[in-house]
Amino acid sequence: MSILIVEDEPKTVSYLKKGLKEAGFNVEVAKDGEQGIELARKNTPDLLILDVMLPKKDGWEVITDLRNGNLNMPVIFLTAKDPVEDRVRGLELGADDYLVKPFAFSELLARIRTLLRRRSEEFSVNNPLRVSDLKVDPIRQKVWRNGETIDLSQKEFQLLLLFLRHIGEVLPRNMIIEKIWDMHFDPGTNVVDVAVRRLRSKVDEPFESKLIHTVRGVGYVLEEQ
Amino acid sequence: MFWKSNKIQEKGKGISSWSITTQLVVLYTLSAAVILSLTTGFLYWILENNIENADQRFLNDKIEVLKSISDETHPGFERLKEEVQWEVEAYQFNRYYARVLSSDGEILIETPNMLSILPVSIFSRTNDGMQSAGDTREWKSADGQQYILMSDQVAPSRGGNGPRFVQVALNVSSQQQILAEYFHALLVVLGIAILFSAAAGAFVARKGMKPLAEITKTVKLISASKLQKRTQPDRWPSELTTLARAFDEMLDRLESSFKRLRQFSADLAHELRTPINNLMGETEVALSKTRSAEEYREVLESNLEEYNRLSMLIKNLLFLAETDNNRRKLSKTVLSGLNVLEDIAEFYDMLAAERNIRIQLHGQVDISADPSLFRRAISNILSNAIQYAPNDSTINITMFRNNGRTHIKITDQGPGIPTEHIPKLFDRFYRVDNSRSTKLGGTGLGLSIVKSIMDLHGGEITISSQTKEGTTVQLIFPAL
Numbered sequence: 267m268s269i270l271i272v273e274d275e276p277k278t279v280s281y282l283k284k285g286l287k288e289a290g291f292n293v294e295v296a297k298d299g300e301q302g303i304e305l306a307r308k309n310t311p312d313l314l315i316l317d318v319m320l321p322k323k324d325g326w327e328v329i330t331d332l333r334n335g336n337l338n339m340p341v342i343f344l345t346a347k348d349p350v351e352d353r354v355r356g357l358e359l360g361a362d363d364y365l366v367k368p369f370a371f372s373e374l375l376a377r378i379r380t381l382l383r384r385r386s387e388e389f390s391v392n393n394p395l396r397v398s399d400l401k402v403d404p405i406r407q408k409v410w411r412n413g414e415t416i417d418l419s420q421k422e423f424q425l426l427l428l429f430l431r432h433i434g435e436v437l438p439r440n441m442i443i444e445k446i447w448d449m450h451f452d453p454g455t456n457v458v459d460v461a462v463r464r465l466r467s468k469v470d471e472p473f474e475s476k477l478i479h480t481v482r483g484v485g486y487v488l489e490e491q
Numbered sequence: 492m493f494w495k496s497n498k499i500q501e502k503g504k505g506i507s508s509w510s511i512t513t514q515l516v517v518l519y520t521l522s523a524a525v526i527l528s529l530t531t532g533f534l535y536w537i538l539e540n541n542i543e544n545a546d547q548r549f550l551n552d553k554i555e556v557l558k559s560i561s562d563e564t565h566p567g568f569e570r571l572k573e574e575v576q577w578e579v580e581a582y583q584f585n586r587y588y589a590r591v592l593s594s595d596g597e598i599l600i601e602t603p604n605m606l607s608i609l610p611v612s613i614f615s616r617t618n619d620g621m622q623s624a625g626d627t628r629e630w631k632s633a634d635g636q637q638y639i640l641m642s643d644q645v646a647p648s649r650g651g652n653g654p655r656f657v658q659v660a661l662n663v664s665s666q667q668q669i670l671a672e673y674f675h676a677l678l679v680v681l682g683i684a685i686l687f688s689a690a691a692g693a694f695v696a697r698k699g700m701k702p703l704a705e706i707t708k709t710v711k712l713i714s715a716s717k718l719q720k721r722t723q724p725d726r727w728p729s730e731l732t733t734l735a736r737a738f739d740e741m742l743d744r745l746e747s748s749f750k751r752l753r754q755f756s757a758d759l760a761h762e763l764r765t766p767i768n769n770l771m772g773e774t775e776v777a778l779s780k781t782r783s784a785e786e787y788r789e790v791l792e793s794n795l796e797e798y799n800r801l802s803m804l805i806k807n808l809l810f811l812a813e814t815d816n817n818r819r820k821l822s823k824t825v826l827s828g829l830n831v832l833e834d835i836a837e838f839y840d841m842l843a844a845e846r847n848i849r850i851q852l853h854g855q856v857d858i859s860a861d862p863s864l865f866r867r868a869i870s871n872i873l874s875n876a877i878q879y880a881p882n883d884s885t886i887n888i889t890m891f892r893n894n895g896r897t898h899i900k901i902t903d904q905g906p907g908i909p910t911e912h913i914p915k916l917f918d919r920f921y922r923v924d925n926s927r928s929t930k931l932g933g934t935g936l937g938l939s940i941v942k943s944i945m946d947l948h949g950g951e952i953t954i955s956s957q958t959k960e961g962t963t964v965q966l967i968f969p970a971l
Contacts, residue, residue, distance in 0.1 A: 483795030
C-alpha cells in the first residue's frame with residue numbers, strides 16, 4: 267500500500283514518513299501543493315495525507331484538482347487550523363477524514379487502516395474469529411479460550427470484537443470510545459482503562475499467554491507475542 | 492461620540508453624521524429664519540394691502556362724486572370743473588387725475604395735462620374703445636410711473652344727457668417706492684436677525700454640549716491599565732447620568748473580564764509550566780548519561796503521557812475559544828433526554844461499578860439541544876460526580892419540566908463543596924482542591940466547558956452543595 271504525504275513542515279514529514287514506513291506502507295513526500303498534484307497523478311497512491319496550509323497550492327485546491335481529475339483515492343486532511351468550518355469544507359470538497367493537530371500518530375494510523383480497508387477487502391464480520399487459543403463467534407456472541415467458555419458482558423464482547431478486527435494494531439483510547447460508546451469527543455476519563463481491565467480479567471488473567479497489551483501513552487493492542 | 496465606530500460614521504453620511512453642535516445650530520437657525528421670514532412677510536403683506544385699499548377707497552370716493560355731479564345741468568357741475576382743475580395742485584404727493592367723457596367720447600372735464608400722460612384709450616378694456624362699467628386696473632407709463640386707473644359709467648340722467656363716462660387715476664409711484672424701501676429694510680433686518688440667531692444658537696448649543704465634551708474627556712482618561720476609573724454619574728446633567736451610569740456599568744463588566752483574563756493567562760502559564768517542566772527535566776536527565784533501551788523507552792512513554800495532557804488541554808481551550816467567539820454553530824434537534832442519559836450512564840457504568848456507585852435516572856423529558864454538545868455537558872458533570880462520589884453511593888439524575896423549561900439535576904452523595912468556592916467553579920482552571928484534582932487528571936476546564944455549552948443554548952447552570960451531604964448540579968434548558 268502506498269501513501270503520498272503532502273506537507274511542508276520538515277519535522278512533521280520526518281516522523282510521518284518514519285512511522286508509516288514502519289507500519290508497512292510505501293511512502294512518498296511532496297513539499298507543496300503543485301508537487302502533490304503531480305505525484306498523485308503520476309503514481310496514483312492508495313491514500314493521500316494532505317496538509318491544508320501548503321505553499322503554491324493549498325490543500326483545498328489540491329483536493330479540488332484531484333477530484334476534478336477523477337482521482338478518487340482516500341484523502342485525510344491534517345490541519346492546525348480552526349476545525350469547525352474547515353472540517354465541513356474539507357469533507358464537502360471530498361476529503362474522507364480530517365485530523366486536527368495535535369493528533370496521536372496511532373489515531374492517524376488507525377484511520378488510514380480503516381479507510382484502506384473500507385476501500386479494499388470488506389471485513390467479513392460473521393465468520394468465527396480466532397487468535398492463538400481464543401475463539402469468538404460474533405453471531406452467537408460466544409467466546410472460548412483454551413476450550414473454556416468465557417462469559418462477557420455486552421460491552422466487553424464489543425470491545426473484544428473491536429480488538430479482533432484490528433489484530434496487531436494499536437487502538438488509541440478515543441478510537442475505542444468512538445467505536446464502542448459512540449462518543450465523538452474525549453471525555454478525559456479512564457473509562458477505557460477500566461473496560462480493558464475488566465476484559466483482561468476474564469480473557470487474559472486466568473491464562474498463561476497474554477493477548478491484550480498496553481501501549482503506554484497510546485492505547486491497547488491485541489496480538490500474540 | 493468617541494466610542495462610535497468608524498463604520499457607523501462612514502455609513503451615516505447625512506445630517507445625522509454631523510456633530511450635534513452643528514446639527515443644533517443649523518436646525519435652530521433654519522427654524523428662526525422660517526419664523527422671521529413668515530412674520531416679516533406677513534407684516535409687509537398687511538402694509539401693502541392697507542395702502543392699496545386706501546388708494547382704492549380714495550378713487551372710489553372720487554368716482555362717486557364725479558358720477559353724481561357729471562351732469563352739466565347739475566348746479567355743482569361748474570364747481571366740479573374748477574375743483575378738478577386745481578385739485579391737482581393740492582395733491583402734490585399723490586397725484587390724482589380725473590376725466591369726465593360724454594357718451595360720444597368728448598372730454599367734458601379733465602385734469603390739466605391728463606391727456607398727455609393718461610390717454611383715454613388706456614382706461615378702455617373693450618375693443619370698440621368704449622368704456623366698461625366699474626373697471627379698475629394698474630398701469631405703468633412709459634416714464635416708469637405707476638398708476639391705478641379706475642373708470643365707470645354714469646347712467647343717462649333725467650336731463651336728457653346720454654351715458655357719461657368717468658375716468659380717475661392715481662399716481663402711486665411714491666407709495667410703491669415706499670413699499671420697495673420697506674421691503675429692502677425688512678430683508679436687511681431679516682438677514683441680521685438670522686445671523687444673530689445663528690450666533691445665539693451656536694452659543695447655546697456649545698454651552699449645552701459642554702458636559703458631553705467634558706464627559707468625553709473623562710472617558711478618554713480610562714485605559715486598560717486604569718480601568719478602575721469611573722465617570723461619576725452624579726456630576727452630570729440628568730440627560731447624561733443614564734449614559735454615565737451605563738458606561739460605568741460597562742466598565743465594571745470590562746474590569747472584571749480583564750481581571751479574569753489576566754487570571755486566566757497566569758493560570759494558563761502555570762498549567763503549561765508543570766507538564767513542560769516534567770518533559771524538560773525527564774528528557775534532560777535521560778540524556779545526561781547512556782542508558783538502556785528500556786530506560787529510554789520508559790522516558791518516552793512518560794513524555795507521551797504529558798504530551799497527551801497538553802494536547803487535551805489545547806483541545807479544550809480551543810473548544811472554549813470557539814464557543815466564546817460564537818464561532819460554533821448549534822445544530823439543535825429534539826432529543827429524548829432519557830435516551831441520551833442512558834447512553835452516557837452506560838459509558839460511565841464500568842467506571843462507577845468499580846467503586847460500587849449506582850447511577851439512577853428518573854423522569855423523561857424531550858430536550859432541544861445540539862446532541863454532541865449536550866452529551867459533552869452531561870458527560871463532564873457525571874464524570875465529576877463519579878470522581879467525588881464516595882464508594883457504595885448513588886448518583887441521582889432527575890429530569891423534569893418546570894414552566895416549560897427543562898431541568899436536569901445531577902446529585903451525588905459526595906463530600907460537598909464549601910460555599911465560598913461555588914461562584915468560582917466555572918472559572919477556567921479553578922480547582923477546589925489543587926493537589927487532588929491534578930492527581931485525578933482533569934484539565935480544570937470541565938465546568939467552564941459545561942457553562943459555555945449552556946450559554947450557547949441560552950440555558951443556565953447552577954450548583955448547590957451541602958457539606959458532607961453532596962452536590963447538585965442543575966442544568967436548565969430554555970423552553971422548546
